[in-house]
Amino acid sequence: MHITRPIATLSLVAASALVLAGCSSAGEEAAEAADAPTASEAETVEFSWDRNIAGEDEEPELEKTTVEVPKNPEKIVAFEMSTVDTIGALGGEVAGAPLDSVPDYLQDALADDAFNAGTLFEADLIEIEAQQPDLIVIGGRSSGLYEDLSEIAPTIDLGIAGTYTETLERNVTFLGEVLGAEDEAASALEDLEAGIDEAKAVTAEAGTGLGVMVSGGELSALAPSEQGGGSANVRGGLLYDVFGVEPVVEDIASATHGEPVSFEFLLEKNPDTLWVVDRDVATGEAEAGAAAEVLDNDIVKQTAAAQNDRIVYLDPVAWYIVYGGIETTQLLIDDVMQIAS
Template sequence: MSSRRPLAAASFVLISALALAGCSTAESAPAAEEESSEASTVTYSWERNTAGEDEEPVYETETVEVPKDPKRIVAFEMATVDTIGALGGEVAGAPLDSVPEYLQDSLADDAFNAGTLFEADLIEIEAQQPDLIVIGGRSSGLYEDLSQIAPTIDLGIAGSYLETLERNVMFLGEVLGAEDEATEALAELETGIDEAKAATEEAGNGLAVIVSGGELSAMAPSDAEGGSANVRGGLLYDVFGVEPVVEDVASATHGEPISFEFLLEHDPDTLWIVDRDVATGEAEAGAAAQVLDNDIVKQTTASKNDAIVYLDPVAWYIVYGGIETTQLLIDDVMQIAE
């Protein structure tokens, strides 16, 4: 895996978050005359599903005034933990059991456990008196309860991966007073993604595969559809330009697990592997390699050319967002150029 590169100042063409139909937006709130910086806020809006768990989605615009320079932030969304730390801030509370090792430095020394990704410890959070709470993805359903404690916003996937990354990094940069750092970070990531795309173009076609419970599932391009699962599945294709070995991956697999024979039949130049069981703590590192260590896979072009690339499972399956994680994704893809 290539080494991390330091963030370097460079230009970055920003995609206006306001152009994202149905997605979150952030803009500076009008400031009252002579209002102190401590009292200033940023207005944040997003489309929130207000329907019940088994009901058809009903989206309504939610708008929250977010305090600038919040002293105590609770984050249930791991990409937010990532970006806050990368921009020089820290997270006061989070579902600590879900924070990956590489993001521990984003936590305050005395960070408290805010619950799980699905269930908040409301008593503990209220006792800690946070200034801002961030949810997203798995924790989006916690909004009603958490918004009674402190300003609560949803920074989950809305639009494409890159659109969401840019929107959230620039928004958190404004909230934390780290706008320059946010712009520099995005510029560095843009350069890295361009380099990774050049590498995948040289590597030929590919297939992204999730290994779980001894079975294989092919991931497919997201086709510009929103939603966390679609974005995650399409990361290699949509962000890094991998050419799918099958023209329509979703139709070819019917959403079902694929066989080892499927790999040999379609014979991608490169196999990109995410070990879900390692990501969720159900297996030790190397489990996917053991599953793929068989005579059928050894006949594939990817195996013969040593082009089976194992991706960081936590970054690609659990977090897949934020500044440091995106650099991890870039470094993983650049393995193909080594």
């Protein structure tokens, strides 16, 4: 039997159904919200390092510092260029950085609306606080900013920690965990290790070498890190310590007496390969090619390196400024591999 219901009755039934559906949906949303972790309960990764708590002109005093870092942070500020490098290489982006110091080859690691966080040495605390970052990364030149920045957001120091490769492995692995890109981090490290091994095989057959830094028209010999151990020495020692270049002088630090070397020194020691870092180009004080002009003289032309076309100009920003990171390490490998051709 067919039953015809009044329109008013049908409307009442439909309205009741909508109300019940709405209550059900709202209840589900409330339940989901209740189950979702709050900011304080969000998953974190613990990071520890030895922080220097001594004053600028005092003997270093290290204190173990541990910080809980949020996983998958939405807004990261990085003063450490190798961190900008690695975050970008792992598929993340940096919300704030010392923008004037970010190299051209790392620009893609920046968010489209990235803000200027200051300089490599000084933070724009007002702007950073206004942006409310979830994580701040310092290191090297910016390590002294920890106290001020840690009051704004979790702040960690990813600067030099041991050798170049030890620092690289620690930082890439840690940032991979923070970004949820553990597999990508492991794969990148594997590729870089293979690249470094390939470069070392080339330098093993290349005879002696000497790394020099050109600045203000003068030359300084770069020494293996074991001759000093400070961060500047670690950077200078990359050629020997990481890539296995055989130093033309056993004790470069003693041989140079801590002074800039002369063109005559280059001829006297006569390395098979001369590896050149142009500091003035790295710091923006000179145009590309400045070091080549300094070395374009009759004395240098007599060296074995010059006569065999083995004066290698290294990427100054990668070797002097960034020091680390996935893309930068590949640049270092590519620079060393120039002598393979």
